[in-house]
Amino acid sequence: MREIPIGRFGRIVAGEEEGYFLHVDFDAKDTGGYYVYFVDDIDNPSAGGDHWAENVEELHRVFDSSEWQIEWSDRYCDHAVRS
Incomplete structure (x- = not known):
């Protein structure tokens, strides 16, 4: 299972919502x-x-079904709670 960073911004470079940022x-x-x-x-x-x-x-299923390819940045959301 791949790691999904909590609170870290990434840019969706392929898949649903391509071009958007997520965290x-x-x-x-x-x-x-x-x-x-x-x-x-x-x-x-x-x-x-x-x-x-x-x-x-389920979080991994969301990422898989959206077919996201993400370029993760070094920037974190100020409001995100990291697990």
């Missing part, structure tokens, strides 16, 4: 699951969306 947030407080947020621009987003996964196995 994964672990929602330990409310759901215990994972949110995958994606936006068209990190600093000034004007469009985007999200996916929710109940657990890490």
Whole structure:
């Protein structure tokens, strides 16, 4: 199973939402699951969306079904909770 960084921004270079940026947030407080947020621009987003996964196995299924190829950056979301 590949590693999916929590809280780290990545650019989707292939697959659904190609060209968008994403980051994964672990929602330990409310759901215990994972949110995958994606936006068209990190600093000034004007469009985007999200996916929710109940657990890490489902998170991997979300990534696999979206056929995302991601270039991960060194930048992290200030608000993301890392597991």
